[in-house]
Amino acid sequence: MGSQRFRNREEAAELLGHELAKRAGQSDDVVVLALPRGGVPVGFGVARALDAPLDVFIVRKLGVPGHEELAMGAIASGGVRVLNREVLDYMPVSQTMIDVVAEREGRELARREREYRGSRPPLDVRGKTVIVVDDGLATGSTMRAAVKALRKMEPRRIIVAVPVAAASTCDEFRAEREADEIVCLRTPEPFQAVGMWYDDFTQTTDDEVHALLDRAATAAKS
Secondary structure: OOOOOOOOHHHHHHHHHHHHHHHOOOOOOOOEEEEOOOHHHHHHHHHHOOOOOOOOEEEEEEEEEOOOEEEEEEOOOEEEEEHHHHHHHOOOOHHHHHHHHHHHHHHHHHHHHHHHHHHOOOOOOOEEEEEOOOOOOOHHHHHHHHHHHHOOOOOEEEEEEEEEEEEEHHHHHHOOOOOOOEEEOOOOOOOHHHHHHOOOOOOOOHHHHHHHHHHHHHHHHO
């Protein structure tokens, strides 16, 4: 694996798309889901390389009340809720409180979906090969929650695909086998942070996410 940096997310998308096209080719049953915001420019390039539809998959952490940095679970696009039983075993939280936190995060998730997708319905992933894309993986916690949530939506296969990741995180994903396949183009060491491996790691804006999804939807109709 090379350790050189990407110029930007667009270059990373081109290289990742090329690798995925070699592995998967172009198929009618492939759907690309990008984790916003930084994963969307990468997902856009991947979807274009595979001639596949693009959508966002939004994950919101459910923090333990009073210890919000500790995730007791997550909710995701499609109304999916995943709970972390290990955390809840030693930090007991009532079902009522879980529901309160989930409702609050659900409102934010719905707001983001409206902002990003507008009136378009989410893509149906049942029976499809779903490629979940982000601009990189450090701990992988958000991607892990996304994969667990996606499993409940009954896709045929889940492929996690990122331009760059910590080697240990990729190894953990492969060992856990929650995803059917994981593609990490580069696993430099020491890793430190995703942004270290991009010359331009400018934050992707909500407007850019919306525009890219619009472009992808328009291309899908043509």
